Amino acid sequence: MMDHRAALRLILLSVFLISASSQAVKKKQNVDIYSFYINSTVTSRYATTVITSRVANTLNESQEIQFEVKIPKTAFISKFRMTIEGKTYDGVVKEKQEAQQQYSKAVSRGQSAGLIKSVGRTLEDFKTSVTVAALSKVTFELTYEELLKRRLGKYELLINAQPMQPVADFKMDVHIQEKPGISFLEVKGDLSTGDLANAIKTTRADKDAWVTFYPTRDQQTKCKSCGESGLNGDLLITYDVERRNPKGEVMVSNGYFVHYFAPSDVPRIPKNVVFIIDRSGSMYGRKIDQTRLALLRILSDLDEDDHFGLITFDHLVDTWKRELLKATKQNLENAKSFVKKIREGGTTDINAAVLAGVDMINRHPRVGTASILILLTDGDPTSGETNIERIMANVKKAIGLKFPLYCLGFGHDVNFDFLTKMSLENGGVARRIYEDSDADLQLQGFYDEVAVPLLADIQLKYTGGTNLTKTSFTLYFNGSEIVVSGQITDNSVESFSTEVIAVSKGSSVTYQDTVMIKDPSDVPPENEDFMQRLWAYLTVKQLLERQVLLKGQEKEDEEKEALKLSLKYQFVTPLTSMVVTKPQKDEVEVADKPKEGKEEPEYTQFGYGKVHGHHSSANKFLSHPSLLAVAGPSPTIADDTDYGFFDSDPDPDFYLHSVMPTYSSVTEQLHTTENPIVQVCSNCFLLPAAGQSKPLCFDVPVPHKLKLLQDSASEFVMNGESLSGQNGFNQIAFHYKSNHHLIISKQSISYRNGQDDVQILWGQTPTQHDTEGVSLVVHEGQMNVTMGNIRVVILLQKKDQVLFLWPAIWEYPKDVNLTGILGKPNISYEGIEGSQTPTLKIMNKEVETYLETVSDYRLHSTPFRECWHVPFQAVMGGEISDFTVTQL
Numbered sequence: 062m063m064d065h066r067a068a069l070r071l072i073l074l075s076v077f078l079i080s081a082s083s084q085a086v087k088k089k090q091n092v093d094i095y096s097f098y099i100n101s102t103v104t105s106r107y108a109t110t111v112i113t114s115r116v117a118n119t120l121n122e123s124q125e126i127q128f129e130v131k132i133p134k135t136a137f138i139s140k141f142r143m144t145i146e147g148k149t150y151d152g153v154v155k156e157k158q159e160a161q162q163q164y165s166k167a168v169s170r171g172q173s174a175g176l177i178k179s180v181g182r183t184l185e186d187f188k189t190s191v192t193v194a195a196l197s198k199v200t201f202e203l204t205y206e207e208l209l210k211r212r213l214g215k216y217e218l219l220i221n222a223q224p225m226q227p228v229a230d231f232k233m234d235v236h237i238q239e240k241p242g243i244s245f246l247e248v249k250g251d252l253s254t255g256d257l258a259n260a261i262k263t264t265r266a267d268k269d270a271w272v273t274f275y276p277t278r279d280q281q282t283k284c285k286s287c288g289e290s291g292l293n294g295d296l297l298i299t300y301d302v303e304r305r306n307p308k309g310e311v312m313v314s315n316g317y318f319v320h321y322f323a324p325s326d327v328p329r330i331p332k333n334v335v336f337i338i339d340r341s342g343s344m345y346g347r348k349i350d351q352t353r354l355a356l357l358r359i360l361s362d363l364d365e366d367d368h369f370g371l372i373t374f375d376h377l378v379d380t381w382k383r384e385l386l387k388a389t390k391q392n393l394e395n396a397k398s399f400v401k402k403i404r405e406g407g408t409t410d411i412n413a414a415v416l417a418g419v420d421m422i423n424r425h426p427r428v429g430t431a432s433i434l435i436l437l438t439d440g441d442p443t444s445g446e447t448n449i450e451r452i453m454a455n456v457k458k459a460i461g462l463k464f465p466l467y468c469l470g471f472g473h474d475v476n477f478d479f480l481t482k483m484s485l486e487n488g489g490v491a492r493r494i495y496e497d498s499d500a501d502l503q504l505q506g507f508y509d510e511v512a513v514p515l516l517a518d519i520q521l522k523y524t525g526g527t528n529l530t531k532t533s534f535t536l537y538f539n540g541s542e543i544v545v546s547g548q549i550t551d552n553s554v555e556s557f558s559t560e561v562i563a564v565s566k567g568s569s570v571t572y573q574d575t576v577m578i579k580d581p582s583d584v585p586p587e588n589e590d591f592m593q594r595l596w597a598y599l600t601v602k603q604l605l606e607r608q609v610l611l612k613g614q615e616k617e618d619e620e621k622e623a624l625k626l627s628l629k630y631q632f633v634t635p636l637t638s639m640v641v642t643k644p645q646k647d648e649v650e651v652a653d654k655p656k657e658g659k660e661e662p663e664y665t666q667f668g669y670g671k672v673h674g675h676h677s678s679a680n681k682f683l684s685h686p687s688l689l690a691v692a693g694p695s696p697t698i699a700d701d702t703d704y705g706f707f708d709s710d711p712d713p714d715f716y717l718h719s720v721m722p723t724y725s726s727v728t729e730q731l732h733t734t735e736n737p738i739v740q741v742c743s744n745c746f747l748l749p750a751a752g753q754s755k756p757l758c759f760d761v762p763v764p765h766k767l768k769l770l771q772d773s774a775s776e777f778v779m780n781g782e783s784l785s786g787q788n789g790f791n792q793i794a795f796h797y798k799s800n801h802h803l804i805i806s807k808q809s810i811s812y813r814n815g816q817d818d819v820q821i822l823w824g825q826t827p828t829q830h831d832t833e834g835v836s837l838v839v840h841e842g843q844m845n846v847t848m849g850n851i852r853v854v855i856l857l858q859k860k861d862q863v864l865f866l867w868p869a870i871w872e873y874p875k876d877v878n879l880t881g882i883l884g885k886p887n888i889s890y891e892g893i894e895g896s897q898t899p900t901l902k903i904m905n906k907e908v909e910t911y912l913e914t915v916s917d918y919r920l921h922s923t924p925f926r927e928c929w930h931v932p933f934q935a936v937m938g939g940e941i942s943d944f945t946v947t948q949l
Contacts, residue, residue, distance in 0.1 A: 091118070091119050091120045091124065092116060092117070092118065092119070092124075092126055092226075093116065093117040093119050094114060094115070094116050094224060094225075094226060094228045095115055095116070095117055095228070095229050095230060096113075096114070096115035096228070096229070096230040096231075097112075097113070097114050097115070097224065097228045097230070097231050097232075098111075098112070098113045098114075098230075098232050098233075098234070099111075099112050099220065099232070099233045099234070100113075100233075100234045100235075101218065101234070101235045101236070102235075102236050102238070103209065103218070103235070103236070103237045103238065103239075104238045104591045105238070105239065105240060105312055105319065105321075105591070105592075105595070106208055106209040106211075106216065106239075106321070106544075107206070107207075107208050107209070107591055107594070107595040107598070108206065108207050108208075108209055108218070109204065109205075109206050109591070109594075110132075110136075110204065110205055110206075110207075111202065111203070111204045112130055112201075112202070112203045112204075113200065113201070113202045114128060114200070114201045114202075115198060115199075115200045116128075116193070116198065116199050116200075116201070117196075117197070117198045118193040118194070118195065118196060118197055118198070118199075119196065120195060120196070121195050121196065122195050123192055123193060123194045123195055123197075124192070124193060125190050125191070125192050125193075126190060126191060126192075126193050126199060127188065127189070127190040128143075128188070128189050128190065128191075128201040128203075129186065129187070129188040130186075130187050130188075130203055131184040131185065131186050131187075131221070132184065132185055132187060132203075132205050133183060133184065133185070133205075133207055134179065134183055134184065134185050135183075135207055135210075135602075136205040136206060136207035137205060137206055137207070137598065137601075137627075137632035137633055137634060137654075138177075138187065138203065138204070138205045138632070138633040138639060138652065138654075139154075139204050139205060139206050139630065139631050139632055139633070140152070140202070140203070140204035140631065141187075141189075141201075141202070141203050141204070141639060141641060141652070142201075142202050143189075143191055143199060143200065143201055143202075143641070143643070144199065144200040144202075145191065145193065145197070145198075145199050145200075145644060146194070146197060148644070150641065150642060150643060150644065151641075152639040152640060152641040152652070153631075153639065153640050154627065154628060154631040154632065154633055154637050154638070154639050154640075155628070155637065155638060155639075155640055156624060156628065156636070156637060156638075157635075157636060157637055157638045157653065160637070160638035160639075160640045160651050161638065161651065177633070177652050177653060177654055177655060178655060179655045182493075182495050185654070185655060187203065187652060189201075189641065189650055189652075191643055191644070192644075206594060206598060206632075207598070208544070208595060208598055208599055208602075210542070211301075211323065211540070211541055211542035212510055212540065212541065213506075213509060213510060213540045214301060214539075214540040215299050215300065215301050215540075216299070216300055216301065217297060217298065217299050218235060218297070218298040218299075219250075219295055219296070219297050219298075220233060220250075220252070220274075220295065220296040220297075220298070221294070221295050221296075222252060222292040222293070222294065222296070223290075223291075223292065223293045223294075224281075224290070224291045224292055225290055225291070226290060226291050227278040227279075227281040227282055227291040227292075228278070228281065228291065229278055231275070231276055231281065231292075232273070232274070232275050233272075233273065233274040233275075233296070234271070234272075234273055234274075235271065235272040235273075235298060236269065236270075236271050237269065237270040237271075237272075237300060238268060238269055239268055239269075239302045240268060240310060240312060241268075241302050241303045241304065241305065241306075241310050242267050242268050242302060242303035243265060243267075243268065243269075243270050243300055243301075243302060243303070244300075244301045244302055244303045244304075245299075245300060245301055246263065246265060246270050246272075246298070246299070246300045247297075247298070247299045247300070248261055248263055248272055248296065248297065248298050248299075249297050249299075250294060250295035250296045250297040251284060251285045251293075251294025251295050251296075252274070252284060252292065252294045252295060252296040253296060254284050254285040254294075255283050255284045255285060255287075256279075256280045256283040256284065257276055257280055257281075257283070257284040257287075259280070260274055260275055260276035260277070260280050261273070261274050261296075262274075262275075270300065272298055274296060276292070304323060304324075304325060306574075307324040307325075307326050307327075307572065308322075308324075308559070308561070308572045308573070308574040309321055309322035309323070309324070309559070309561070309572065309574070311557065311559060311574065311576040312592065313549065313557055313576065313578045313592075314591070314592040314593075315590070315592060315593060316548055316549050316552050316593075317546065317547070317548055317549070317592040317593045317595075317596050318523075318526065318546065318547060318548075318549060318557060318592070319544065319545070319546040319592060319595055319596070320521065320523070320544070320545045320546070320559055321542055321543075321544055322521065322537075322542070322543040322544075322545070322561060322572075323537075323541065323542040323543065324515070324516070324537075324572070325515070325539065327515045327516065327565050327566075327570070328515075328565070328566050329364075329513050329514065329515060329539065329566075330429070330430060330431045330514045330515060330516075330517065330565070330566050331364070331366040331367055331368070331427075331429070331430045331431075331566075332367050332368075332430060332431045332432070332433055332514055333367070333368045333369070333370075333385055333422055333425070333427060333430050333431070333432040333433070334363075334367065334368075334369050334370075334432075334433045334434075334435065335369070335370040335371075335372060335385070335418040335421050335422060335432075335433075335434050335435070336356065336359075336369070336370070336371055336372065336435050336437070337372045337374065337414050337415060337417075337418045337434065337435065337436045337437065338352060338356070338371070338372065338373045338374070338403065338437050339373075339374060339375075339409060339411075339414075339436075339437055339438035339439055339440070339471070340373045340374065340375050340403055340404065340405050340406070340407070341374075341375040341376075341405065341406070341407050341408055341409040341439075341440060341443075341862065342375070342405055342406050342407060342408070342862070342864070343405075343409075343439050343440050343474070343859055343862045343864070344405040344439055344471070345405045345823070345824060345864075346823060346824030346842065347496075347500075347824060347841065347842075348405075348439060348471055348472070348496065348500070349403065349404070349405045350824070351500040351501040351504070352403070352437060352471075352501070352504065353400050353401060353403055354501040355500075355501040355502075355504035355505045355508075356371075356400045356504075357397055357400055357401075358501075358505050359504075359505060359508045360388075360393050360396055360397055360400070361393070362508070362509075362512060363388035363393065364388060365387070365388055365389060366387075366388075367387075367388045368385040368386060368387055368388065368425070368427065368430075369385060369386065369388055369396070370382065370384070370385045370386070370418070370421045370422075371396060371399060371400070372414055372417055372418050372421070373403055374409075374410055374411075374413065374414035374417075375405075375406060375407025375408060375409060375410070375444075376407045376408040376409070376410050376444040376445065377407065377410070378410065378413050378414050378417050380417065380421065381396060381399045383421075384421065384424065384425055385421060385422070385425045407444075408443040408444040408862070409438065409440050409441065409442055409443045409444060409862065410442065410443075410444045410445035410446075411436070411438060411442040411445075411452060412442060412445050412446035412451075412452045412455060412456075413445050413446070414436070415434070415436060415452075415456050415459075415466070416455060416456065416459055418434050418436070419434065419456070419459040419460055420459070422434070422464065423459075423463075428567050429566045429567030429568075431464070431514040431517050431536055432463070432464035433464060433465060433467065433511060433514075433536075434460075434464065434465070434466045434467065434487075434489075435467045435469065435508070435511075436466065436467070436468045436469065436480075437469045437471060437494070437504070438468070438469075438470065438471065438475060438480070439470070439471035439472050439474065439475050440474060440475055440476075440862045441475075441476045441479070441861070441862065443862055449476070449479050452483070453479075453482060453483050453486060456483060456486075456487060457486050457487060460487045462487070462488060462535075464488070464535075465484075465487060465488040465489035465535045465536060466483065466484055466487040466488070466489045467484060467489040467490060467491070467492070467507075467511065468480035468481070468483060468484045468489065468490075468491040468492075469491070469492050469493075469494050469504065469507060470491060470492070470493050470494065471494045471496065471500070472494070472495075472496040473496070473922075473923075474859060474860065474861075474862070475493075477491065477493060478609070481609060482609045482610065485606070485607075485609060485610055486610060488535035488536075489535075492507050494507075510538060510540070510541065511536075511538050512538070512539075513538060513539035513540070514536050514537070514538055514539075515537055515538065515539050515565070516536070516537040516563040516564065516565055516570070517535065517536050517537075517563065517564040517565075518535070518563060518564045519533070519534040519535075519536075519537055519543065519561065519562075519563040520532065520533055520561070520562045520563070521533075521543070521545050521559070521560070521561050522559070522560040522561075522562070523545070523547060523557070523558070523559055523560075524557075524558040524559075524560075525549055525550050525551055525554060525557060525558070526547040526548065526549060526550065526557075527547060527548050527549075527550050528547050528548045528596075528600070529545060529546075529547035530544075530545055530546050530547065530596070530599045530600055530603055531545065531603050532545055537563070544599065546592075546595055546596040546599050546600070547596065548596070549578075554578065555577060555578055556575050556576060556577050556578060557575070557576045557577075557578055558573070558574070558575050558576075559572075559573070559574045559575075559576070560572070560573050560574075561573075594630060597626050597629070597630045597632070598630075598632070600622075600623075600626060601623050601626050601627055601632060601634055604619050604620070604622060604623035604626075605623055605634065605635060605636075607619060608620060620636065623636055624636045624637070633652060633653075633654050634654055635654050637654075638651045638652060638653050639651070639652040744760060744761040744783055744788065744789065745758050745759070745760055745915045745916075745930075746758060746759055746761060746882065746883075747915070747917060747919070747926060747928055748885060748887065748888055748936060749886070749887040749888075750887060750888055750889060750890055753889075753890065755912075755927055755928055755929055756926065756928045756929075757888060757890065757901075757903075757928060757929050757930075757931055757936055758913060758915055758926075758928035758929070758930050758931070759930070759931055759932065759933050759935070759936050759937075760930075760933060761783065761882060761933060761941070762933070762941050765782075765783055765941065765945050766780060766781070766782050766783075766945060766946050766947070766948065766949060767780065767781050767782075767783060767881075767882055767944055767945060767946070768780055768880075768881045768882065768944050768945070768946050769781045769793070769868060769881050769882050769883050770851070770853070770868075770870070770879060770880075770881040770882075770883045770884055771879065771880045771881045771884070772849075772851060772877055772878065772879055772880075773878075773880075774877070774878070775797075775798075775848075775849045775850075775851070775877075776796075776797060776798045776799060777795075777796070777797050777798075777848055777849060777851055778795070778796050778797075779793065779794070779795050779796075779853060779868070779881070779883075780793070780794050780946050780949045781793045781794075781866070781868065781949075782949055787863055787865065788858070788860050788863070788865050788867075788918070789858060789865025789866055789867045789918065790865060790866040790867070790868070791806070791807065791865070791866070792804060792805065792806050792866070792949060793805045793855055793866050793868060793949075794949035795846060795848060795853075797834075797835065797848040797849065800814050800815045801814045801833070801835055801848065802814070803837070803846065804949070805844060805855055805866060806866075807823075807857065807864045807865065807866060808822070808823065809821065809822050809823065810822075810823070810837075810839065810844065812830065812837060814832060814833065814835070817830075817832060819837075821837075821839055823839075823842065823857055824842075825839070827839065827840035827841075828840070834848065834849055835847065835848050842856060842857040842858075842921065843855070843856050843857070843921070844856075844857075850874045850877070851874055851877070851879075852870070852871075852872060852874075853868055853869070853870055854868070854869040854870070854871065854919075855867070855868055855869075856868075856869060856918065856919070856920075856921060858918050858921075858923065860916070860923075867918040867919065868883060869918075869919035869920075870883055870886075871919075873886040881944065882937065882944055885936070885937075888903065888904075888936055889903075890902060890903045890929070893907055896909075898911075899911060899912070899929075901929060901931065903931065903935050903936065904935075904938065906935065908931050908932065908935045910929045910930060910931050911929075911930055912927060912928075912929060912930075913927070913928055913929070913930040914926065914927055914928075915928060
């Protein structure tokens, strides 16, 4: 993983990918991307990026061509158009519900190729396709906008280029315009290596910089990560601006203003920082190792006038010392010894841990300092106080807005919405730490951003300003930037006044400035509206962020305002969708912006249990034509902490159940059900179906010792012990040729063959053991087992803070008669037309089914898969008793 990603820097620019949508290897040769331009203009940190791709169909028949582009999650798409045979098709941004209704009425193929999906840490994937006539051309053009955020003293534009072929006319142009001047500019990355370095040209003037990247076809195949498929890598442009005026930089244009405030001429404020570290059982292995490593580095970076505390917690809360200690050399060494001994185990009491951190700071107030709480956790509260609303109320009351709480959510199982709301309520932010090899660097990178506080309690005021964005900030850190934008109430005035009041190391400081408003003609014509769009972008962003804190009428009013601005400026936001009408039978596609921080689609679970999502999701569901939701009073619920419902407030007086409508075919349900039901499927196995896009899935009743896989001819057997009421397996055992025995548990791995006796712990360094046709490879929560010609992967997975084992077979050996629950490589089915409920024909029997979304535990990322859920007996041809064993 590259250093700039590990350091949590901002991804600005996009990566593109264009290919044929089917038979990719063959058809790619018949698609010529003859021109591809990326043009990005950055004016006062506001970036507008236009991607234009021109593609030719070189076949003598029509074919479908895809356009796929990755954009920053923080950006808003504002324009998309396709031009085919001289006719232009523009995307139109509409309110989400209206767009969905238009899409539902349109003729479609049952898919939305234009959907935007989250990919990776900071990118979203926009994809669409169009059928292009023989020997014809199509032009795609996508525009998106974003306000760059300053981190660690710099802004970054990252261009990641990965075409499917070398492009004859490939150009990237970046023009940066900054009123105070550009202090430094640097270009690096994979695309600046080898021959490609000669394709980059950088030009700088006082207030402008240009970066061009025009690689030849030959150069596009010659770089650190390039090959026959052309460019594949990053171009990173880093810059900052001159900061001669400590009062900040103010720009005014066409009745709008923006104020950038980032003083560096003030002394640093000594800080009191308390680290609250989750050491529950789910933090086992690499997570706790990386946390220890990051803490050791962070402790080394503390200044001697800082004070610090360390709290670790599972179901118990332990403090290294009861009080904050000064960051002397000896104290830091003792703290590092404590960190090295942190071990995982137990459940998760977030409430008690955070309150202990607040108490530690409150008991040791120090004048002229800035206090910071940093919570790192990878899960939900599971012990002590587990009601999320009560935890947030307790924390908010204890902190009383005296200092910020920063929440770091480790991995994807964490309740990130809860951490986000708790952070925002207490003047901080939440940051997701991705479970990857560079997680320790991500942790350290976040700390670096808050390591040097310069100002506290910052209030910004503007005489003659209205419709202002956020003007109150808890802390200002060195290397960051405060940005405020608004409208000017009287365009006839000649000057504009700003005032900043803050606390600097215990004393109040004031920054006052008066700016002369320039004649609008001084603004270049091409940039006349950038200030207005910057204001709209920042306003919509902040209104959407505030939604998690608001309720009732105030929440509705701010959502309406965000929607109004999104529609006016044609931004694709969580409240809007872009509708694209294509030439094929007026087919409509809808592009929706995924929710911030979600790697997988939201889902709703029906019946008595947990319902995930928000009111907007509920409204979308309730209005959907393929499902009828009925609301009513709930049955008696003993513990409402298990019921999440549609917003962050537990509501035990509301529940949903679904009524399935009548379909003429299974295909109709597939085409009309946008959000399939997610059921509780404890041990849900996926079974690929021959010739079908959707696999089958079936539940395995628990608890049982099960025969998972057997080949009598080679004397191979794999059995598993399932967990009661939970996912996966507690133990999995392999036996091969009577003398090879392998037992895998959630903690360790034991192998013996009469001569060798091998013991391996999960989380150790990668380990491999080979003997007599047996190969065992263990690395990063995964074990590859090969016995004879049978290969099985065992993954150590986690859900709801519970560890379990899951077996996966990605390639079945040929000419081997395998039996057991995993013994079927695939199965065939067909839909039955005219049935009242969706029905499949499996092995000459009709089986009622429903479309379900389940987690695919065969992959570490556990992506959601749509599948047709059928009874166990329908696919296995027998009862569960036929697949049980008495011992592993």
